[in-house]
Amino acid sequence: xxxxxxxxxxxxxxxxxxxxxxxxxxxxxxxxxxxxxxxxxxxxxxxxxxxxxxxxxxxxxxxxxxxxxxxxxxxxxxxxxxxxxxxxxxxxxxxxxxxxxxxxxxxxxxxxxxxxxxxxxxxxxxxxxxxxxxxxxxxxxxxxxxxxxxxxxxxxxxxxxxxxxxxxxxxxxxxxxxxxxxxxxxxxxxxxxxxxxxxxxxxxxxxxxxxxxxxxxxxxxxxxxxxxxxxxxxxxxxxxxxxxxxxxxxxxxxxxxxxxxxxxxxxxx
Amino acid sequence: xxxxxxxxxxxxxxxxxxxxxxxxxxxxxxxxxxxxxxxxxxxxxxxxxxxxxxxxxxxxxxxxxxxxxxxxxxxxxxxxxxxxxxxxxxxxxxxxxxxxxxxxxxxxxxxxxxxxxxxxxxxxxxxxxxxxxxxxxxxxxxxxxxxxxxxxxxxxxxxxxxxxxxxxxxxxxxxxxxxxxxxxxxxxxxxxxxxxxxxxxxxxxxxxxxxxxxxxxxxxxxxxxxxxxxxxxxxxxxxxxxxxxxxxxxxxxxxxxxxxxxxxxxxxxxxxxxxxxxxxxxxxxxxxxxxxxxxxxxxxxxxxxxxxxxxxxxxxxxxxxxxx
Numbered sequence: 001x002x003x004x005x006x007x008x009x010x011x012x013x014x015x016x017x018x019x020x021x022x023x024x025x026x027x028x029x030x031x032x033x034x035x036x037x038x039x040x041x042x043x044x045x046x047x048x049x050x051x052x053x054x055x056x057x058x059x060x061x062x063x064x065x066x067x068x069x070x071x072x073x074x075x076x077x078x079x080x081x082x083x084x085x086x087x088x089x090x091x092x093x094x095x096x097x098x099x100x101x102x103x104x105x106x107x108x109x110x111x112x113x114x115x116x117x118x119x120x121x122x123x124x125x126x127x128x129x130x131x132x133x134x135x136x137x138x139x140x141x142x143x144x145x146x147x148x149x150x151x152x153x154x155x156x157x158x159x160x161x162x163x164x165x166x167x168x169x170x171x172x173x174x175x176x177x178x179x180x181x182x183x184x185x186x187x188x189x190x191x192x193x194x195x196x197x198x199x200x201x202x203x204x205x206x207x208x209x210x211x212x213x214x215x216x217x218x219x220x221x222x223x224x225x226x227x228x229x230x231x232x233x234x235x236x237x238x239x240x241x242x243x244x245x246x247x248x249x250x251x252x253x254x255x256x257x258x259x260x261x262x263x264x265x266x267x268x269x
Numbered sequence: 270x271x272x273x274x275x276x277x278x279x280x281x282x283x284x285x286x287x288x289x290x291x292x293x294x295x296x297x298x299x300x301x302x303x304x305x306x307x308x309x310x311x312x313x314x315x316x317x318x319x320x321x322x323x324x325x326x327x328x329x330x331x332x333x334x335x336x337x338x339x340x341x342x343x344x345x346x347x348x349x350x351x352x353x354x355x356x357x358x359x360x361x362x363x364x365x366x367x368x369x370x371x372x373x374x375x376x377x378x379x380x381x382x383x384x385x386x387x388x389x390x391x392x393x394x395x396x397x398x399x400x401x402x403x404x405x406x407x408x409x410x411x412x413x414x415x416x417x418x419x420x421x422x423x424x425x426x427x428x429x430x431x432x433x434x435x436x437x438x439x440x441x442x443x444x445x446x447x448x449x450x451x452x453x454x455x456x457x458x459x460x461x462x463x464x465x466x467x468x469x470x471x472x473x474x475x476x477x478x479x480x481x482x483x484x485x486x487x488x489x490x491x492x493x494x495x496x497x498x499x500x501x502x503x504x505x506x507x508x509x510x511x512x513x514x515x516x517x518x519x520x521x522x523x524x525x526x527x528x529x530x531x532x533x534x535x536x537x538x539x540x541x542x543x544x545x546x547x548x549x550x551x552x553x554x555x556x557x558x559x560x561x562x563x564x565x566x567x568x569x570x571x572x573x574x575x576x577x578x579x580x581x582x583x584x585x586x587x588x589x590x591x592x593x
Contacts, residue, residue: 041539047455047456047457047458048426048455154312154313154548154550155312156548157548184311184312184482185311185482185483185484185523185526185527186311186522186523186526186544186545187311187312187548188526189526189527189528189542189543189544189545190544190545192528192542192544193541193542193544196539196540196541197541211455211456212456213456214485214527214528214529215528217528217538218528218538218539218542219528219538219539221539237538238538251457252456252457254457254460255455255456255457255459255460256456256485257456257459257460257483257485257486257488258485258488259484259485259488259512259524259527259529260488265467265489265490266460266463266464266467266489266490267464267467268464268467268468268471269461269462269464269465269467269468
């Protein structure tokens with residue numbers, strides 16, 4: 001089977017200029033390479049500053065990499081023109097951590113859902129409205145949400161709405177950038193179930209970016225661990241978790257709060 | 270005598286349309302000196318209202334309609350603003366979630382901690398500077414001087430959180446209330462900060478209320494755990510007991526919905542998590558608040574509200590199924 005996504009030697013440099021003195025360079029991505037098979041989930045785990053979000057932005061074509069290549073369905077997408085990107089963007093959608101920041105607070109749910117359809121000039125208004133209702137149902141929201149504005153919804157409802165909007169253009173790849181991290185534990189379970197169900201019924205491919213290894217363990221087929229812009233470990237989820245080969249992975253595993261720690265006190269610092 | 274005792278606390282918010290939302294409906298517990306009480310609650314449970322109400326820092330739309338907050342024997346809810354000012358920050362300190370929002374962006378952090386001391390102490394600058402230095406040494410050891418001279422943006426998330434902790438402990442309070450203090454931190458930093466709290470608990474005999482929605486954070490950390498749902502305490506007991514054998518259906522359902530593949534191996538990977546259906550946005554007016562989402566509900570749960578009863582030694586639950 002051909003991979004849906006292939007990333008090869010991806011590098012991203014940011015130039016940082018301070019007010020006084022020389023500028024410095026930040027290498028946010030350092031020769032990152034991986035592939036994702038269709039219908040599977042690759043989890044990217046790492047702490048802040050590891051480069052995970054930069055990776056998300058590059059894959060979503062919201063940032064141009066400094067060097068290296070990204071292939072989507074065997075088509076090179078890292079250096080496309082804006083016009084060509086327009087054709088490719090509907091297939092790769094991004095869900096952010098904080099839906100409060102990615103959903104327009106002044107719009108109601110209907111307008112939020114219609115926007116991607118309108119931008120892509122896909123159908124008549126009646127058809128779009130019908131699709132909006134269908135999408136809401138698909139993510140477990142009731143149609144009466146259509147009239148409500150984003151800031152009237154709970155965290156879980158907003159994230160469901162963000163997923164519905166992402167699904168509007170029938171993407172093949174969903175990039176979830178800490179999409180569950182800001183939610184309550186019980187709501188994380190609901191949204192995780194929704195995502196798993198969508199994967200199994202629609203064959204969605206996921207790039208699941210998180211610092212929550214426990215959720216990655218549940219969700220992912222493969223796990224890649226990032227540290228300072230590089231992938232330091234990558235393999236099947238089970239293997240990475242049970243036989244970590246890298247110190248970063250071991251540290252991340254050790255830092256997971258576990259219910260079974262109830263009899264082991266947290267060490268003093 | 271417990272250092273802090275909350276009795277039957279009721280808090281309501283009035284909305285612009287004039288309706289009243291009951292955020293806390295009779296929450297009560299006692300905090301002993303030197304103990305870490307974990308308050309476990311999700312959105313809508315009333316946990317942040319609790320944190321604010323304890324020191325009377327509710328927003329204008331919030332009102333404490335009933336109850337008492339006894340601090341060292343005195344009811345804070347009856348105190349005047351001068352008495353409250355002496356308590357807040359000095360005797361009861363609060364640490365909130367977002368360190369980047371709580372710190373002044375253009376003031377060095379050493380000065381920001383010094384300010385807290387100066388607001389509550391009549392001592393001279395020399396003495397205050399020494400106390401500030403001591404606090405920084407406790408939290409930053411060898412790095413203390415460099416950090417004290419830094420601005421917030423020059424520090425990492427974990428360091429900023431330690432600065433907030435410094436502000437909280439510098440006046441040697443009896444109680445610290447921390448509302449999701451590690452929510453914005455990476456996992457390794459999170460563990461570090463929990464370790465810092467434990468050190469402070471031991472060194473300063475601090476009593477602490479640690480509010481979180483993540484039960485796993487409380488394992489190996491809290492001495493007792495209290496579970497809030499719909500503005501009420503539904504379970505409370507020794508941490509080991511509540512975390513290892515929860516009794517309330519909500520507590521049990523919550524723990525089950527957390528992925529635990531790391532312990533169980535990967536048999537359950539990519540299977541549906543047993544999530545609690547629905548949400549806590551509309552609570553029933555009568556009967557048990559959790560009844561609409563409860564898989565163990567009985568007829569009586571819709572008619573009457575269960576009281577908090579003793580299930581085992583110091584372990585209370587409010588569920589008809591646990592009443593003998």
